[in-house]
Amino acid sequence: MQAIKRVVRTFEYDILDGGVSAPPGVDGICFEEVAVYPAAHHLTGFLCGLIALQDYVIATRNGRIELLVQCAHMTLHRLCAEFDTGYWTRAHLLQYDLASTEQHLLQERLLHSFSSSAGCMECARRAERWAGYAVSPLARLRASLRSRQLDFQRMLLKYMRAALFPKSTTEVVRIVIPITAFPLSGGMRAIITDADRILRKDWQIAYLTNFVGANSGEYIIYRFGKAWTHPWQFPAVWFYCLAGGMKLFSLLRQDAGYQLLLPQDGVFSSAFTTIVGKLAGVRVVVMDHGNMTWLENPVFRAERLRQPEMESASRLKRWRAHIQFQCYWFSLLLLARITACLADHFFIPGVDGDEETDVCRYLHIEPSRVTRYASMIDPGQYHLLTEDEKGQKRRRYGIDPEAIVIVQICRLAPEKGIEVSLEAFDSLFAALPPERKTRVQFILGGDGPLRQHLERQVQQRGLSGSLTFWGDLSRQKAIDLLSLSNISLYSSLRGVGMPLSILEAMASGCAVIATPEPLANVTLLADGRGIVVNAGDAPQTGRALMRLVNDAILCQSMGKAARDYVIHHNHPIQFGRALARVTGCSSLDALKGESTIW
Structure with missing residues (x-):
């Protein structure tokens, strides 16, 4: 039993940490027959692992392993469609080779065995479908022809590569x-x-x-x-x-x-x-x-x-x-x-x-x-300044040390929604009492096709004394600007991925107001790490600015929570581990975890 427990622990660890598990998708887990990256996701090995762990759970009632089996079971449901070609099954998902007849029959029997053990009707229906492929002359002929086609393509590529490279x-x-x-x-x-x-x-x-x-x-x-x-x-x-x-x-x-x-x-x-x-x-x-x-x-x-x-x-x-x-x-x-x-x-x-x-x-x-x-942020480039350090840096840039600095760094282009930011700042400025208006400073960093249009808008709104354009910024100057700011604004009407501008603002300890474009912003700013406003909604953005301008303690706590989050979730080690999984380049030893399972 002690040997079994040691073996079972390998299923709980990633391949990078000495285990046999790989994470396909966001929250999936697959047990690998060959524990190397890039993971091939052999179906036979995955099913054998699932059946063995299911037996272990029945024998030991181990709740932790039971949760692991449930997660792997859900992953199997998502991957089964990729193994199923509609007429035959694939052996693995790295090169999409079709399974041999023996592999196909074994996969069908293993899936049927697991469905019986787990009481899963979906797996049972899939196993019956695969059993039908094996007895269909048309499906067997199609699989045979497809396998020969893949073998011919592989042989042709082999000769071409030998001749050309x-x-x-x-x-x-x-x-x-x-x-x-x-x-x-x-x-x-x-x-x-x-x-x-x-x-x-x-x-x-x-x-x-x-x-x-x-x-x-x-x-x-x-x-x-x-x-x-x-x-x-x-x-x-x-x-x-x-x-x-x-x-x-x-x-x-x-x-x-x-x-x-x-x-x-x-x-x-x-x-x-x-x-x-x-x-x-x-x-x-x-x-x-x-x-x-x-x-x-x-x-x-x-x-x-x-x-x-x-x-x-x-x-x-x-x-x-x-x-x-x-x-x-x-x-x-x-x-x-x-x-x-x-x-x-x-x-x-x-x-x-x-x-x-x-x-x-x-x-x-x-x-x-x-x-x-998660996009990478190097925490060594972003330092939280003390009040004295922030005041000194502000003086070097000609900013009042006691000012409430709102910053937006982006390309001055239509999709960035900067006109929404101007309207929101205008409504904020109109609602502030006179003594607080003199303390609020809005800095717009970046350049682009809308620069002259936005400058005219600022003059027409009478905001020239409180809003300044810093133009195109070097990377270091952008980091300096964020370090001396209190609030960072992101008003894009469309966006994708995980915006670096938001990650840098969070790493700098700024309180962030952002639209949900892209969707990752909602995750980044959840649990009080920032404020999410609707894209193009200037009144809502103005109210969010008002809330932060009037509550310095909220700004500080929000900025600290944001910084702690990105340091933990967007660290270079996390990025390196993800890159090692998809590339299979094993030289990233410094970014791998040390195995403790043995």
Whole structure:
């Protein structure tokens, strides 16, 4: 029994911690026949583990293991649809190979055995369905033909790879990160920069980009295409993919040491990366930061269609822009479907149930190929200042040490809802008593196409004395601004993933007011860590500002709770563990847990 207890404990631990469990999805758990990452999710091993633990629970009445079995049981329900092709079963979910006849029969019998033990009618119906496949001549013929097709494709790819790409001999983990522009300021690129700083001691990272920014000397960067081969319009997006694919193909032909491709959008960069990666036999993990959601986002479509009108274009130019955008939207859809078909895995920031979840379902991306993660924040960059330190820093920037500072850092673009912020601040300013008005200071950091329009709005509202524009900010200046602020405002009308601007404000100890765009904001600011207001609701935003401006103690407690949360949930170690799971790169030893189960 002591030996059994030690064995059972391995089912409670992640593979990274010396166990045999892997977490498909948000709260799933799968017992792995082969305990390595990337996890294959062999159905035979999963079912054997479930049946064994079910027997253990019956014998010992162990409540903790019973909960583990229940969680794994629910995961089995979610994964069964992926194992079932409609005519046969798959052996595992890593390469989607069909099971042999012996494996198929064993899987059916194991599922039937578990359904009897657990009293699960859903599993019983699935087992009966699989038993029907085994006795159907048409299903057996279809499975046989499909297996031969996969074997032929694999053999053809093997010969092509041998002819086109040299064999790899390096032991260093080397990766290529295709990205539209690097290094530049911005949420996505800031996340990649932080990840680079954490991971470069284990990985050798090279960037493949269309536009190289300033301060690029410390990075390995390969550039492709010209200024007009950008991914933001039709037909330039196709030239972007062609130029990027040719450059990546050339790079992999010249140097076979790359084990991973990590494109930073799920549409254009990923399309050419997945094609070349599949040809070269290199694993492709797509990190999408919201580009895929453009396909189903009516706000994005409305913004792009309205842009020519905002620029006062002629009717002919507006008509041409409309046709051009329709072609662009169709191109994005086609490129996204290529990515969905060929990518090995999707590594997406945010929470389950948001827009990214919807678009993955729309593109028929299986749940086992999607891992959601919490964006990383390096707590060492964000320090809580004492009152004296905050006062000194404010004086350096020309801010009253006793002021109540409200900050919003974002690109000055229509989707950021900055006009809503101005209206909310105007209502706050009108309701404040005169002695408190002089203490409130609103700082707007960032630049963009709406800068002049917003400056006129500020003058018309008479807010020039209390609202200042700081323009485009460096990363360090943005961190400094957050450290001396009391309240951070986020008013975006649309958003995806897990916004870095909110995470940075929380890590800086600011009280945060934000819209639920994206859905991750609701999770981040729950339990009193911030205030969520409806997108586009200026009166509600104004009331939230009034509440915080009049309650300094609430601001401080809210900021402390927010900082504690992101340090615990958005730490680089959490990000590294999630990345190790999807990439299978075992060199991230510093980010693995130490096994204590033996």
